[in-house]
Amino acid sequence: xxxxxxxxxxxxxxxxxxxxxxxxxxxxxxxxxxxxxxxxxxxxxxxxxxxxxxxxxxxxxxxxxxxxxxxxxxxxxxxxxxxxxxxxxxxxxxxxxxxxxxxxxxxxxxxxxxxxxxxxxxxxxxxxxxxxxxxxxxxxxxxxxxxxxxxxxxxxxxxxxxxxxxxxxxxxxxxxxxxxxxxxxxxxxxxxxxxxxxxxxxxxxxxxxxxxxxxxxxxxxxxxxxxxxxxxxxxxxxxxxxxxxxxxxxxxxxxxxxxxxxxxxxxxxxxxxxxxxxxxxx
Amino acid sequence: xxxxxxxxxxxxxxxxxxxxxxxxxxxxxxxxxxxxxxxxxxxxxxxxxxxxxxxxxxxxxxxxxxxxxxxxxxxxxxxxxxxxxxxxxxxxxxxxxxxxxxxxxxxxxxxxxxxxxxxxxxxxxxxxxxxxxxxxxxxxxxxxxxxxxxxxxxxxxxxxxxxxxxxxxxxxxxxxxxxxxxxxxxxxxxxxxxxxxxxxxxxxxxxxxxxxxxxxxxxxxxxxxxxxxxxxxxxxxxxxxxxxxxxxxxxxxxxxxxxxxxxxxxxxxxxxxx
Amino acid sequence: xxxxxxxxxxxxxxxxxxxxxxxxxxxxxxxxxxxxxxxxxxxxxxxxxxxxxxxxxxxxxxxxxxxxxxxxxxxxxxxxxxxxxxxxxxxxxxxxxxxxxxxxxxxxxxxxxxxxxxxxxxxxxxxxxxxxxxxxxxxxxxxxxxxxxxxxxxxxxxxxxxxxxxxxxxxxxxxxxxxxxxxxxxxxxxxxxxxxxxxxxxxxxxxxxxxxxxxxxxxxxxxxxxxxxxxxxxxxxxxxxxxxxxxxxxxxxxxxxxxxxxxxxxxxxxxxxxxxxxxxx
Numbered sequence: 001x002x003x004x005x006x007x008x009x010x011x012x013x014x015x016x017x018x019x020x021x022x023x024x025x026x027x028x029x030x031x032x033x034x035x036x037x038x039x040x041x042x043x044x045x046x047x048x049x050x051x052x053x054x055x056x057x058x059x060x061x062x063x064x065x066x067x068x069x070x071x072x073x074x075x076x077x078x079x080x081x082x083x084x085x086x087x088x089x090x091x092x093x094x095x096x097x098x099x100x101x102x103x104x105x106x107x108x109x110x111x112x113x114x115x116x117x118x119x120x121x122x123x124x125x126x127x128x129x130x131x132x133x134x135x136x137x138x139x140x141x142x143x144x145x146x147x148x149x150x151x152x153x154x155x156x157x158x159x160x161x162x163x164x165x166x167x168x169x170x171x172x173x174x175x176x177x178x179x180x181x182x183x184x185x186x187x188x189x190x191x192x193x194x195x196x197x198x199x200x201x202x203x204x205x206x207x208x209x210x211x212x213x214x215x216x217x218x219x220x221x222x223x224x225x226x227x228x229x230x231x232x233x234x235x236x237x238x239x240x241x242x243x244x245x246x247x248x249x250x251x252x253x254x255x256x257x258x259x260x261x262x263x264x265x266x267x268x269x270x271x272x273x274x275x276x277x278x279x280x281x282x
Numbered sequence: 283x284x285x286x287x288x289x290x291x292x293x294x295x296x297x298x299x300x301x302x303x304x305x306x307x308x309x310x311x312x313x314x315x316x317x318x319x320x321x322x323x324x325x326x327x328x329x330x331x332x333x334x335x336x337x338x339x340x341x342x343x344x345x346x347x348x349x350x351x352x353x354x355x356x357x358x359x360x361x362x363x364x365x366x367x368x369x370x371x372x373x374x375x376x377x378x379x380x381x382x383x384x385x386x387x388x389x390x391x392x393x394x395x396x397x398x399x400x401x402x403x404x405x406x407x408x409x410x411x412x413x414x415x416x417x418x419x420x421x422x423x424x425x426x427x428x429x430x431x432x433x434x435x436x437x438x439x440x441x442x443x444x445x446x447x448x449x450x451x452x453x454x455x456x457x458x459x460x461x462x463x464x465x466x467x468x469x470x471x472x473x474x475x476x477x478x479x480x481x482x483x484x485x486x487x488x489x490x491x492x493x494x495x496x497x498x499x500x501x502x503x504x505x506x507x508x509x510x511x512x513x514x515x516x517x518x519x520x521x522x523x524x525x526x527x528x529x530x531x532x533x534x535x536x537x538x539x540x541x542x543x544x545x546x547x548x549x550x551x552x553x554x555x556x
Numbered sequence: 557x558x559x560x561x562x563x564x565x566x567x568x569x570x571x572x573x574x575x576x577x578x579x580x581x582x583x584x585x586x587x588x589x590x591x592x593x594x595x596x597x598x599x600x601x602x603x604x605x606x607x608x609x610x611x612x613x614x615x616x617x618x619x620x621x622x623x624x625x626x627x628x629x630x631x632x633x634x635x636x637x638x639x640x641x642x643x644x645x646x647x648x649x650x651x652x653x654x655x656x657x658x659x660x661x662x663x664x665x666x667x668x669x670x671x672x673x674x675x676x677x678x679x680x681x682x683x684x685x686x687x688x689x690x691x692x693x694x695x696x697x698x699x700x701x702x703x704x705x706x707x708x709x710x711x712x713x714x715x716x717x718x719x720x721x722x723x724x725x726x727x728x729x730x731x732x733x734x735x736x737x738x739x740x741x742x743x744x745x746x747x748x749x750x751x752x753x754x755x756x757x758x759x760x761x762x763x764x765x766x767x768x769x770x771x772x773x774x775x776x777x778x779x780x781x782x783x784x785x786x787x788x789x790x791x792x793x794x795x796x797x798x799x800x801x802x803x804x805x806x807x808x809x810x811x812x813x814x815x816x817x818x819x820x821x822x823x824x825x826x827x828x829x830x831x832x833x834x835x836x837x
Contacts, residue, residue, distance in 0.1 A: 004730045004732040004733070005730045005731050005732055008730075008731060008732045008735075009646055009731075011638070012638050012639075012641055012642035012645075012646060013642055013646065013653070015634075015635055015638035015639055015642070016638065016639040016642040016643065016653075016657050017657075018635060019635055019636075019639045019657060019660075019661070019702060019706065020656055020657045020660045020661075022660070022664065022699050022702065023660040023661075023663055023664050024660070025675070025679060026664075026667065026671070026672075026675045026679075026699075029675055029678040029679050029683070030671070030674065030675065030678070032678070033674070033678050081573070082573045082576065082577060085569065085570050085572075085573030085574065086573055086574050086577050088570050089570050089571065089573065089574035090574075092570075093567065093570055093571065093574075094574070102574070102578075105578070105581065108816075109581055111756050111760070111812075111815050111816075111819075112584075112760075112812060113759070113760030113761075113762070113787050113790075113808075113811060113812075113815075114760065114762065115760075115762050115787045115790045115791050115794075115808070116588070116790065116808045116811065116812065117584075118791070118794070119790060119794045119801075119804050119805065119808055120584050120587060120588070122794055122795075123587075123591070123794070123801055124583075124587055148580060148584075151577065155577075179559055179560070179562075179563040180563060180566075180567070181562060181563045181566035181567070182559075182563075184566075185566075205666050208668065209666075209667075209668025209669060209670070209671075210668075211668070211669060211670045211762070211763040212762045212763055212787075212791060215795075216791075216794065216795060236668060236670045236763070239670050239671075239673075239674065240670055240673075240763055240766065243673075243674070243677070243766075243767055244766075244767075254674070255674055255678075258668075258670065258671045258674045259671075261668055261670075261671065262666075262667050262668065262671050265666045265667070265668060266663055266666050266667075269662075269666045352726060354722065354725060354726060357721075357722065357725055381728070382728040382729075382730060383728065384728070385725070385726060385727060385728035386727075386728045389726065389727070390726035392719065392722065392723065392726075394719060396717075396719040396720060396722070396723040397723075398720055398723065398724075398738055399720070399738075399742055400738075408729070408737055408738075409727040409728070409729060412727075412728070412729045412730070412733050413728065458723070461727065462726075462727070465727065465728070
């Protein structure tokens with residue numbers, strides 16, 4: 001018994017190290033695989049080259065980068081107000097029974113796999129858009145599907161944040177004669193804004209990293225989008241589509257694009273955490 | 283348990299109730315946390331079978347003193363204990379000491395009752411199992427004895443598998459005492475065991491502590507001077523001087539309360555009679 | 557006066573948004589049921605796919621999915637619990653080791669799933685030589701589950717009151733015993749939540765599995781066989797198999813049902829475990 005604790009601490013510490021090692025392994029192997037393409041020309045290749053023609057050694061990522069950003073931010077723009085409004089609905093407007101049901105619905109939707117969203121988008125949404133303006137598989141489809149996917153995340157985290165607002169504050173606002181709108185916009189939202197922003201950041205990370213759903217509805221043509229109805233290919237989809245047959249430099253290029261994407265997501269998350277931290281202290 | 287219960291008069295007559303055999307010997311004990319000294323050079327002897335009360339205002343290091351005796355200070359990062367402390371022949375401050383076995387000998391009761399979130403039975407069985415008692419019937423016998431000793435047996439005998447947290451505060455504290463007793467220690471350290479309880483529960487626990495006299499050595503920290511006077515054979519008065527806890531006076535309970543040698547002591551216990 | 561008007565407009569806006577969301581999702585779920593419902597049958601669940609999946613069933617795929625999940629959990633649970641226990645019980649907030657581990661987990665949580673697929677392919681499939689296999693896929697998923705599982709488990713352990721730790725120590729119990737008998741059971745609701753979140757993510761995952769566990773839709777005979785998970789099957793049917801839409805919808809319904817079922821089982825198991833061992837009044 002006395003001895004049990006002697007090996008417990010080192011054992012746990014070792015396993016914790018293994019966990020930390022996972023990230024290092026990922027970074028290490030990504031770097032290792034991306035190396036061939038990075039030694040010849042470095043990171044500038046990904047910006048300077050005219051387009052993505054991997055078999056000819058041209059690894060211009062910009063069109064796909066713009067597509068990624070356009071799809072993600074478009075989705076965020078659409079999902080944030082609606083998600084927030086849903087959260088406000090559940091917290092402040094819905095009768096008790098409906099609020100519970102609605103929340104369960106949101107949880108269910110948050111659990112639906114991305115392929116299922118993609119499937120629906122492909123078979124229902126894309127034809128509708130095609131009807132309006134071909135080809136249908138487009139940036140717009142990607143934005144709509146992504147918005148649908150990240151909406152539950154934003155709504156659920158906002159509900160948690162709003163629920164954490166002390167009732168004393170809300171009662172104070174009510175006693176000052178504020179309308180419900182005034183109380184929500186003036187008191188509840190500002191108080192909960194840290195949690196809400198956190199949820200939005202989570203949603204953004206999810207949108208940027210989403211592969212399957214966007215792959216299935218966006219058309220996958222490598223071009224910088226000039227209109228909502230252009231077919232686009234996002235970075236994630238690119239990797240998924242070409243990994244199957246990529247070799248040599250091409251494969252290295254895909255790994256490099258994966259690293260860039262990860263860097264993008266991590267930087268955004270770090271910036272978001274810092275921005276949120278500053279508003280807390282500032 | 284055939285212990286005679288003591289009336290008020292007999293308690294105050296001090297040492298004739300128990301032989302002054304040294305059980306714990308403490309010499310120049312100091313405790314510091316992260317470099318900040320909280321208790322400075324305390325020397326006193328705890329006598330076997332007696333109830334020793336540690337009195338004095340909050341923050342004087344009385345709890346730290348107790349924690350040093352069963353090496354609970356080991357759990358606090360940055361805690362340092364220096365000086366000498368002996369439990370019989372054992373050097374308490376020896377780094378290679380088997381603290382698990384020590385804590386079987388020296389039990390501790392905390393201010394806020396902390397029964398585990400388990401059934402009443404499991405609360406008592408778990409420490410027994412951990413110390414090697416596995417035999418089913420032996421476990422049941424010890425559980426019953428311990429509950430009997432604290433006066434809980436009749437109250438809980440038919441709901442031993444009920445949650446311990448469903449008991450009242452006083453019952454929970456008695457359960458914690460039973461949990462300590464089930465390991466058959468010789469010393470019980472009690473850190474304000476009644477302060478979190480209502481008056482009636484407090485009285486019940488106090489009576490239990492009285493019954494422990496003679497069979498166990500009890501060291502009890504208490505802010506309740508009347509309680510100290512009722513219970514203790516010996517009293518140690520702690521005070522804060524220059525932000526450091528010190529032992530001011532130690533002696534038989536009667537002497538501390540009626541004819542203290544130190545002015546500070548006199549002023550403090552005057553709160554009792556004045 | 558204006559106040560009332562804007563208040564009413566605001567109310568209308570909020571309700572509209574809520575109804576819009578409801579409508580969209582009813583549309584989605586309704587379509588799933590309508591288009592895939594009639595393709596469901598017992599033989600769908602129990603037989604192998606035929607005609608590239610357009611007809612027949614998904615039995616081997618279900619088995620592969622469950623095996624991949626089992627591998628992922630077998631790897632992630634011990635590693636995750638050990639790390640959470642280490643973080644909660646053996647480190648202080650500012651400790652360098654703890655900070656490093658926490659930071660690496662935070663970064664890991666943000667890594668896109670396709671990048672996990674790249675890593676899994678490079679490390680498990682190629683470097684460790686596991687090839688396209690259930691083992692590769694499961695281990696890759698384990699890496700994805702770890703951050704969220706550790707985060708919730710650690711929070712659960714940290715929330716267990718200190719007084720129980722002190723009480724256990726005062727009784728001469730080893731930290732190992734306290735952890736096993738008291739702390740982990742007390743933290744089990746949080747652990748179960750983390751587990752369910754992880755399982756949800758793992759079952760829904762596609763991108764990470766395409767290049768690690770592969771596409772083979774035959775019944776796997778061992779963990780080193782390639783296996784197609786349900787999510788990958790849906791992807792394959794909808795993108796690469798013309799006329800596979802109906803089967804895809806039916807598979808989607810099964811997948812959602814599977815996720816709901818696993819969550820329910822995890823919930824029930826953790827509650828049963830709770831009432832058996834830990835009883836808080």
